[in-house]
Amino acid sequence: MKKQYVFLSHDVDWSFNGPTKEHILKRKDRFDTKLFDKTPLNKLYHNFSEYMEIEEKFNVKSTFFFRTMYEDGNYMDYDRDIKNLIDGGWEIGLHTDPSSVVDINKIKQEKNNLEKLTNSKISGNRVHYLSNDDQLQKKLSELDFVYDSSNRKTKDSILSEDMGYDIIDNIIEFPVTLMDAYLFTHMGISEEKIIPIIKKTLNSSRQLNSDVNVITILWHDNVLKMKGGRMYPKILEFLSSQDDVVMCNGIELVNKIKNLF
Numbered sequence: 001m002k003k004q005y006v007f008l009s010h011d012v013d014w015s016f017n018g019p020t021k022e023h024i025l026k027r028k029d030r031f032d033t034k035l036f037d038k039t040p041l042n043k044l045y046h047n048f049s050e051y052m053e054i055e056e057k058f059n060v061k062s063t064f065f066f067r068t069m070y071e072d073g074n075y076m077d078y079d080r081d082i083k084n085l086i087d088g089g090w091e092i093g094l095h096t097d098p099s100s101v102v103d104i105n106k107i108k109q110e111k112n113n114l115e116k117l118t119n120s121k122i123s124g125n126r127v128h129y130l131s132n133d134d135q136l137q138k139k140l141s142e143l144d145f146v147y148d149s150s151n152r153k154t155k156d157s158i159l160s161e162d163m164g165y166d167i168i169d170n171i172i173e174f175p176v177t178l179m180d181a182y183l184f185t186h187m188g189i190s191e192e193k194i195i196p197i198i199k200k201t202l203n204s205s206r207q208l209n210s211d212v213n214v215i216t217i218l219w220h221d222n223v224l225k226m227k228g229g230r231m232y233p234k235i236l237e238f239l240s241s242q243d244d245v246v247m248c249n250g251i252e253l254v255n256k257i258k259n260l261f
């Protein structure tokens with residue numbers, strides 16, 4: 001039976017303290033109101049231990065892409081969270097700032113900063129807002145990255161072009177197949193429809209004529225307690241019920257692909 005690989009990833013878009021109280025309260029309807037009784041506001045957007053617990057249950061350790069430039073905070077504030085993730089076996093990637101993609105030295109600086117903080121080699125990249133640049137992969141390759149996951153054809157549809165992988169300038173590129181924000185905003189998908197959508201996407205992946213079939217899922221770390229975002233454990237439950245599905249992080253998938261050559 002041909003395997004279907006599902007690359008699980010989370011972008012950490014907000015600084016350590018999360019958005020302001022006003023920002024959250026303005027979006028109160030995104031959360032189940034009961035949550036506000038038991039969860040401090042600054043924990044609503046902070047979900048590392050919850051993700052670790054969920055993923056451990058399904059025997060997978062995903063990739064977290066961290067920024068090094070936050071609008072209202074210092075990336076070093078995440079040192080304990082990052083250490084816990086690394087010690088637990090999760091992968092850390094760089095969530096490059098859109099202002100850096102045009103300049104290889106800026107990307108290099110961000111990579112160095114994150115490598116210093118994680119005390120490990122960073123192999124994977126994803127640009128914040130999936131902002132892109134024609135020469136992105138060339139620059140990443142010169143900086144010793146191994147893979148990228150910043151491409152996506154549309155905001156409002158799930159296409160087979162956004163499945164699988166490409167090799168661009170020596171960089172393995174995993175287009176983003178499914179993203180929480182696009183599903184729930186641009187595509188207006190309700191929670192009840194999410195599992196059928198995953199099922200349908202998996203079925204199209206099964207039709208791919210690729211040496212390695214891949215679906216890349218981006219689930220932002222801050223959405224786990226939100227309506228829509230809270231479906232993440234159900235998604236993993238569904239995927240793990242499929243005999244042909246292998247859930248993995250970016251570097252595990254890269255190693256699988258490299259073994260083919």
Ligand SMILES: [Zn+2]
Pocket residue numbers: 011012013095127128129
């Ligand atoms: Zn982002």
